[in-house]
Amino acid sequence: MSSRGARPSSPPSSLERPASQDSMEDYWSEVKNIEEDGEQVHEDLLERGSMDEAELEEAWLQEAGLSTLVSGELGEGPAEALLSTLTRSQAAMVKKRVDNYTLTMRKRNKQPARHVQDVFSTPDTLLVDPIPPVSPKSPNGHMASRCIHRTSSRVRPAFPSFSPVERRVSECPPSQDTSDTLSFEVPYSEGVTAHRRGRQGDCQDCQRIRRDDPDLPTFQLPRPKLGLTHIQDLSCADMKKIGYISLIELTTFYDCLGIELKRNRAARSKARESGIFGVPLTTLLENDQKKFPGSKVPLVFRKLLSKLEQTGLQTEGILRVPGSASRVKHLRQELEQKFYEERFDWEQVRHNDAAGLLKMFIRELPYPLLTLQHLPAFAAAQSVSSPRHQIQALHLLIMLLPEPNRDTLKALLEFLRKVVAYEEKNRMSLWNVSMIVAPNLFTYRGKNAKQEEMQAAAGAAHLVRLLITYQELLWTVPCFLISHVRKLNEASKKPPSSEKTKRKLLMMRKRNAEKTERSELTDLREGVIRVHAPLQAKISMAIQLDNETKAKDVMARFDYENGRGTRSTSQRPVQYLFEVGGNIGERCLDPETHLLDVYHVNPHCEWLLKPTTT
Template identity: 50%
Template sequence: MLSSSSTTSLSASVSPATSHKVTSDPHDITMETYWREVESIEEEREGEEEEEEGDERKSMDEVELEEAWLLGAGLSSLVTGSAETSRPTAEAVLSTLTRQQAATVRQRLDNYNATLRKINRQPARDVRDIFTEPDEDSADQRPPSPPYQVESPPSRYHTTTKTIRRTANKVRPTLPMLVCEDELPEHSSSAPPTPTPPHTPSLSVSQLRPADWLLWDTPYSEGVAEHKLIGTCSNCVRFHGDETSDLQFVPVSSSQGLTCTDDLSSHDLTRLGFISHIELSTLLLSLGIQTKCTRPQRSRARDSGVFGVSLNSLLENDRKKFPEVKVPVVFQKLLCILEQCGLQTEGILRVSGSAARLKNLRQELDRSCSTFDWSAVRQVDAAGLLKLFIRELPTPLLTHTHMSTFHAVLSVSSVVHQLQVLQLLLLLLPEANRDTLRALLVFLHKVVSHQDQNRMSLWNVSMVMAPNLFVHCNRGNKPSITKQREEMEKAVGGAHLIRLMIKNQDLLWTVPTFLLSQLRQMNLASIQKPFNLSRTTSRLLRKKNKNDRNQLTELCEGVIRVHAPLNTKVSMAIQLDEQTTAKDITSRFQPEISPASQHLYEVGGNICARRLHPDCCLLDVYRVNPHCDWLIKP
């Protein structure tokens, strides 16, 4: 553990050649905040059983690495030889891919088969049985054909891409240094950020940049050829601005409306993760970034209590009382205490409470969480318990599987591409981890918005949370200067990632247009399998057929039939025009109720279920998914 004096001397000794500059006094203050947090963590660990040295994560062998990648891409049938009923077939996944994404899958499968041959095992499906070899001189821009006969989707669902030829023997340019500087004061808004875009960030208008790359029809990996060749690209220059600017990117809406992760069903999010997995690997390879997967640690999850219990176990227990809960109740309680009483408290999250009192509160919560007296918890105690809860999770909030990829984001030189990688990466997190992380980022944004009172700037908050989200490991009593410098670089790198996620959280939870298009295409390719709709939704859709028996069964072009079973038993046929929005439809069914209480959904067709943004143009949605049902519900 480093003292503040050694931290200052180390800060001065770091040469300009290192990847992070540590020169200014404000930065010394934030580094002192980091080391103080590390010291607090180590004090709390005193007296606890140390983990065995042999339990360290080891690199996965080549077979495990490639097999895990193929399973994560939804291509389990290529590995096991049989398609799982809960997952789409490999043909459905492959039918959505662009040529560059398909090349990534082909390379992974080739590596997997080659490794199996080395250890004298039977290879999996031959890559030639899955992909047709493209003509070297062909200018065909279509994705590769699926391995079996699958009905081709309509052209409006087809994603055309340009073939990007990789140039061999190109040296990756030197990445610019990450400069660690204290944040400039932000013009904060007292209103909390809303989960559904568009969101008005708490920054001055001059600092905002519209992230219109969300509206691209082609994947991110298709636009980084320039970046790999010369170290930058037109998008980097366009969006990044000058090096001294501190920009925040905000999503811009399309005519079909932006789609957040909360707007999609769990079924669609699972399938979206397969495409995101392939696109993320393709994008990193196109940027020249290599990632190494590690074997997850053996988690020591507890069966009861609060701390050290997996998120899924906590949610399973909470849903017995609150069926719709997405974030553990104890985590929400801690956030609520801090939001109500701690946002104006100076040094909130940074000031450490009594280790003995924290230990007692932890034992009481583990013993009887349902009868715990929350009124006795002070602000500083709630902050300590919140950070302790995150650290004690048996699987990190960012997961062992993706932790190395989070660190790889720092190797990307452009902030634009860093955000694109983070956006794809967050889609891969398990649902419980993603929802809990989102609740945490919303709270941290509120803390920063009150920095005039609590003296917690964006960089200070990021530095405090870095050793909690990116778990700090003690390297010995007296680490060398080299180890200290490595630890400092990890601290600054982790804080930079948290800073990006806090500032651009609305952007990161927005689903890019090309991913949504590929999801629709995948659903069409496996349309013979019915969607796993909830019982309530299925019952409502069956009931509407009985109610519409005496009404028109075939609608004219541009006419939709909207069902609002909670408002009326009769559906309503509505003629769409270029100005009709989802908000116009919901207002017809509930003029006396707040429009935010219920939403319009597109259900079925080429999507399982998607909540529509109030301002989206319904005629454009109808053209993309003409065979869906339209349902109004909360």
């Protein structure tokens, strides 16, 4: 039965997809359209090649913020601080990577910069659960031999001077990971012990998928007292550290599931530096920000989405019915010539033209939207048998994406969710939309995409379905990652190395002590914070915290004191409470955040009321 125009009676589960050629009709129709459009696509400029194991491990360590482990430039720096905060399983994974790099370099008859024993010691006091000899699956789903060298199960980062920071309060309250709640408090790799012991049949999550339930499970976001944190709520510096930790955690998580995490070689591209199509996202944003500072998604991409929302959301077959190939080609040429000169006539663009241009824009990115190096990791999620574990893998991958890719993907997913919301009128179900979008996300460069890549991408429709459905969850930073960043920031604080620096530090402490003595007595009491609001008439206020004080209460109090709601203040942007400094760079607080818990976790932070930058 054709799936066109209605939700399939039984969408393929993550264990069997596609069930038949008919059930993927929309998918293969889109593949055919891509192949036809590919005849007009300019030559593929990407240079791909295989990497040997040493290059792969070195690239992995560099992306994980641990490049000094192979460069021989160790000291009391960020890499050592990061190592000191890893869990035992994560430390074991890093040790494997360094060990494999060392062995590969020895095979080349080259002396590595550092031996693995220089990085990790093996005391009896820190044991790692042994990992069973589970045959890993490669990203294409076939069993593959593990190339990573097995090492001793006793590992420890060899930097004992950096001790992990104890958390006074957990980022998330203790809770059981029930069928409708996805726990954020514990690293995902710690929650797959049944897989690690080689007993997949004992894993309750894997048993659920065997019920062949066509509906996706409903997961509720936890409500931690420290508040939910979205990606845009953290500073760029902290998000960079989130990326380091996420890569280590994702690799450990996949290893526990018996999946080998592969990488593509970083592409050398002769990408265009001007224009629209075939231009890297970073270049497009640099050009856009000259006219519109703060742009996070390419302007042409947003304009295409806006055009589709205005004219196509209720149109039957939106995204599926292609526009005229010659017409789309003509519009593409006009966009290239006239868009930045603001001479392009958007009235001539029909909704199916806009859909064709949107998909063409995604396919022709010189670096894939999901990034070349992480495409295998996205594909590997198809091999995971549990919906919960698939979502956890996607969650970590979203944390890994570069900011331009992540923001552009989010804009796309928000639009796709709107398309699905009008299913009764446009006849595009969640599964229909996923089948159309999957080949555009997981294959690229038109005719140069290999046929086997097209076939492998068929299973990606399920992943697109997960991305659309759980996008709010996926763009929420897990509590355990934020806790890890706090520990990392604490561990990164080095003592002064010179007498001159020590004297400066002592002088600063003395001045701060004098300021404290002159401050109001209320500021000296336990549980009292001073909130600064530089953009408001009342720029500072002392707040006594109790167990029920939330961020929204402080926001409301400042609004009341400054007369919000009057005609003179109604146009002011909404201001949010931030914790700044201490063991975090900057975090915008969820209005439901319990401030006393934040005070206990980060007692040395400053409290600032200001508008968000997004």
